[in-house]
Amino acid sequence: MGLPWDFHPLDGERVHLDLVRDDDFDALYALQSDPEVCRFLLFEPRSRDEVQKVLERDAGNRRLAESGDFVQPAIRDGSGELLGTVLLRIESAADRTAEIGWMLRPAAQGKGYAREAAALLLDLAFGELELHRVIAELDPRNAASAALCRRLEMRHEAHHLENLWLKGEWTDTETYAILDREWRSPA
Template sequence: MPLPWEFREPIQGDRVSLDLLRPHDFDALYAIQSDPEVCRYLLYEPRSPERVRDVLDRDAAATRLAAPDDYLQPAIRNSAGQLIGTMYLRLASVPDKAGELGWLLDPRFQGRGYAREAAGLLLDLSFGELGLHRVFAELDPRNAASVALCERLGMRREAHFREQMWFKGEWADTGVYAILEQEWSARRA
């Protein structure tokens, strides 16, 4: 793996790009992260403006992958440059060449393939330039949209942990989906 790796340039897709978060993204990010429906399956409750500002500052500075738990949280931007969501790529293990993938999309832009394209860009980066072997996603299996996205990306369900965590006042399950480099390459061929 060519580490350290630094996020320096936007990653361009057909309809979306992945780019660094910027201070002017605050309003759009706050609208997403304060929405109770968006947060329903996330590990946090709807966020206050102060918390979103702190998270924006923290995640905008996350540009380098060098050691386990380093992460990127790039903005998903549409062709007009508008923030429509964020992606997440965490370096889970250097020796095992493993990463974790996640996403958050403004509900106004869901169902149009933007998350799939953005996730595909991060998988291309993960298995290409970064040289990862395996990428996984952990999610609440009740989140049908995220499960469907994993399946559209070719990720397979590897685990379903029943009542694994106390989550927002109830026991919740955790699903794990994953894809290997050779599986992603075969899909892209």
């Protein structure tokens, strides 16, 4: 199939990925305003107004067609409760590469939800989207995300020293990646 691609919900054994909705506002605000959740992300805890703008932006992103396009669906449990979000952003349509990321509320962490959601996006990336390479970039102090990359069988490719001025300090970035021929959905 490849690009362009229009969003459709994705279902795993325990998680459901669909677009964020207006009624997700309170859960999204709790997530994105939490200092612990935001600690290793590129943004500070967000205000209610900032979260509203993010909700409006993300709910409208439904199509992946060219470099820079992204979808950031909600990760929901079986009851439909928002557990977090997962991101797939086209880095280069010509090179068939994308970036993946995740954000999970603290009560849902450590239970395999992020792994299952990320695996659904990798299945999509290397299946329907026919991508060649997917990367994850993260702060190396975020041990949980680094461990998730390893569980997804992503390869550690780089550790960039003090390459980003963020939140008043120089921070490092690690890059993990996986190719289409390397991906096999973890059980």
